[in-house]
Amino acid sequence: MRPALRLLQPLEAPSHQLSSSLYVCLNCRQGFCPRPRPDVQSRRNASGNSPFTEKVRRKLWGTDDPPGLKDPYGGEGAIQKTFRKRSQEKETPEETQETEITSGMQDEGVLEMDDVAPPLPYERAKTWDGLERLGHLGKWSDYAPTEADEYVKFLPERKLVKMGQLYTAAHQTAVELCLMRELKKPLTDVCQILEHENVVFEQIWRCKVNPVDDSSNVDGQLVFLNQQAKDMLFFVFEQVGSQSEPSTSTQTYENTEIEEENGSTEELVENHKSDAHPFFGYPKPLDIGYLSMSLKDPNMKFAFLKRLSQLTGHFIPDSAIASITNIQAAIDYLETLVKPKPKKLAQQLMTNKELQNIPNVQVFQSRRTRIHQDEELGRRKIIEAGLRERGLFT
Amino acid sequence: MPIQGIRSVTKGRNGVGAFILQCKRLDFHYCDWAGSSRGMLSFLQHYLPSFAKANPQIEIRVSPRPNKHPVVKGHYVNGREKVICVRKLEKEQILQKANLLKEASGEKLKRTKKPVTSLNESVRGIWSPYHGDIKTV
Numbered sequence: 001m002r003p004a005l006r007l008l009q010p011l012e013a014p015s016h017q018l019s020s021s022l023y024v025c026l027n028c029r030q031g032f033c034p035r036p037r038p039d040v041q042s043r044r045n046a047s048g049n050s051p052f053t054e055k056v057r058r059k060l061w062g063t064d065d066p067p068g069l070k071d072p073y074g075g076e077g078a079i080q081k082t083f084r085k086r087s088q089e090k091e092t093p094e095e096t097q098e099t100e101i102t103s104g105m106q107d108e109g110v111l112e113m114d115d116v117a118p119p120l121p122y123e124r125a126k127t128w129d130g131l132e133r134l135g136h137l138g139k140w141s142d143y144a145p146t147e148a149d150e151y152v153k154f155l156p157e158r159k160l161v162k163m164g165q166l167y168t169a170a171h172q173t174a175v176e177l178c179l180m181r182e183l184k185k186p187l188t189d190v191c192q193i194l195e196h197e198n199v200v201f202e203q204i205w206r207c208k209v210n211p212v213d214d215s216s217n218v219d220g221q222l223v224f225l226n227q228q229a230k231d232m233l234f235f236v237f238e239q240v241g242s243q244s245e246p247s248t249s250t251q252t253y254e255n256t257e258i259e260e261e262n263g264s265t266e267e268l269v270e271n272h273k274s275d276a277h278p279f280f281g282y283p284k285p286l287d288i289g290y291l292s293m294s295l296k297d298p299n300m301k302f303a304f305l306k307r308l309s310q311l312t313g314h315f316i317p318d319s320a321i322a323s324i325t326n327i328q329a330a331i332d333y334l335e336t337l338v339k340p341k342p343k344k345l346a347q348q349l350m351t352n353k354e355l356q357n358i359p360n361v362q363v364f365q366s367r368r369t370r371i372h373q374d375e376e377l378g379r380r381k382i383i384e385a386g387l388r389e390r391g392l393f394t
Numbered sequence: 395m396p397i398q399g400i401r402s403v404t405k406g407r408n409g410v411g412a413f414i415l416q417c418k419r420l421d422f423h424y425c426d427w428a429g430s431s432r433g434m435l436s437f438l439q440h441y442l443p444s445f446a447k448a449n450p451q452i453e454i455r456v457s458p459r460p461n462k463h464p465v466v467k468g469h470y471v472n473g474r475e476k477v478i479c480v481r482k483l484e485k486e487q488i489l490q491k492a493n494l495l496k497e498a499s500g501e502k503l504k505r506t507k508k509p510v511t512s513l514n515e516s517v518r519g520i521w522s523p524y525h526g527d528i529k530t531v
Contacts, residue, residue: 348439352443
C-alpha cells in the first residue's frame with residue numbers, strides 16, 4: 001500500500017528534498033523549510049482517484065459499491081449542465097473526444113461568445129447613444145394615457161365667491177332635491193346635471209320652498225309659480241338619471257326648446273359655458289323659506305351638500321358636515337370660506353371700527369425701521385441733501 | 395355782545411393740577427406667526443381699544459416685528475425709552491406691563507435709601523464759615 005504522504009509531507013518531504021549533509025533539528029524544521037505554495041500544491045488522494053466524498057460513502061456503507069447517488073450534493077450544478085448542453089449542441093460528430101477534454105472551459109467560453117456575439121466587428125463605444133438599454137424600457141410617463149388614467153374632477157374649477165350666488169345655489173339645490181323626492185328618484189342623481197337651461201332655471205328660481213319639519217310630509221314643500229311650471233319641472237326631472245315609467249305630461253313639452261341634460265358627460269361639459277355669469281345672472285332668490293329647511297335626514301343632507309359643492313365649487317369637509325343641520329348652517333359655513341378672516345392682525349385692527357375712532361392709535365402693516373424714524377423726524381431730508389451735495393445720491 | 399369769560403374759581407390740587415404724564419408714546423410690536431405672540435395678539439384685539447381710550451394723552455403705535463418676540467416699548471418725555479419683552483405672556487399680564495410703562499417716569503430705576511427724597515439735599519443748607527455768627531472756640 002502506498003504510504004500516506006499527506007501526513008508526512010510537512011515533516012518528511014523537505015527532508016527528501018534537502019541534501020543529507022544539511023541537518024536541521026526537528027523544532028526548527030517547521031520554520032526553516034520552504035512552505036509549499038497553495039496554488040502549486042495539488043490535491044493528493046492517498047488511495048486511487050476516487051474523491052473524498054466517495055470514500056466516505058464507501059466507508060459508511062461498508063462496501064465498495066454503495067447505493068444511492070455518487071455525489072451527495074445532487075450532481076452537477078445548473079451552470080455545468082448548461083455548459084454541457086451547449087457543448088453537446090455545438091459539437092459536430094466528426095469532432096473527437098480529446099479536443100473536448102483538452103479545450104476545457106476556455107473553448108466553451110468561446111463557443112458561448114460566438115452564440116451572442118454580434119456579426120459586426122466590435123467597436124468600443126464612446127457615448128451611450130445606440131447602446132442597448134438595460135432594465136425598464138421606458139418610464140410610465142412615456143406610455144400613452146389609457147382610459148383609466150383620465151381623471152375628471154367632480155368639483156368645478158371655478159368657485160363662487162359672491163354671497164348672492166351661494167344663496168342662489170342653495171335655493172336651486174333645495175328645489176331640485178324636493179323635486180327628486182317627489183318623483184321618488186335617487187336624490188344624488190341631480191348631480192348629473194351640470195347646468196340647466198335658462199328656461200328651466202328660471203322656473204326653479206321662481207319656486208318657493210316651504211320648510212316642513214316632518215321630512216316625510218313632502219307634499220307641501222314646493223310651491224310652484226303655476227301649474228305649467230310645475231308640469232315642466234316634473235317633465236325635466238323625470239328625465240334625470242335612470243329612466244322611470246313614462247310621464248303623462250310629456251306631450252306638451254316635446255316641441256319646446258327645453259333640452260334635458262341627462263345625456264353623456266361630454267354633452268354636459270359642452271353645455272357648461274356660463275362661467276362668467278353663473279345662474280344666468282339671476283340675483284339672490286326672494287324666497288327665504290328654504291333656509292330653514294331641515295337637513296337632519298342623512299340622505300337628504302348628503303345629497304344637498306354634494307349638489308351644493310358641485311354648484312359652488314367649495315369642498316365641505318366632514319367636520320363641517322357634522323355641524324350642519326339646515327340650509328342656513330350650510331350657507332354660513334360657505335360664507336366663512338368665501339370671506340376668510342384676514343390672517344394678518346394689522347388688517348384686522350385696521351378694519352376694526354372701534355380702533356378707527358380712537359385718534360391716538362396708529363396701526364402699521366409693516367415693520368417700522370430706522371428709515372421710517374428718520375422720515376418722521378425730518379432727518380431723512382437732511383441726509384439726502386447731504387448726500388446730494390457730495391454727489392452720492394441722485 | 396361783549397365776550398364774557400367763564401367765571402370759575404381755581405381749585406387747589408395740591409400742586410398736581412398741571413401733571414404731565416411722562417410717557418408720551420407706547421409701541422406694541424408683535425409677530426403674526428410666532429407662538430410667543432399669542433397673548434400679544436389677543437391683547438391687541440381685546441384690550442387695546444379700552445386701553446387707548448383710557449389713555450388719550452399717550453400715542454399708541456402698533457406694528458409687526460416678524461420672527462421676533464413681542465415687545466412693548468415706552469417713549470418718555472426725557473428722551474429715554476423703556477422696553478419690556480412680553481413673550482409668552484397672557485393678555486392680562488401684558489396689560490399690567492403696559493400700565494407699568496405708562497406710569498414710569500422714564501428715569502433709570504434707583505434704589506431709594508432715604509425716607510424722603512428731595513432736590514434740596516439739606517433743609518438747612520450748606521454750612522459756610524463766612525456766614526452766621528462769629529464762633530468762639
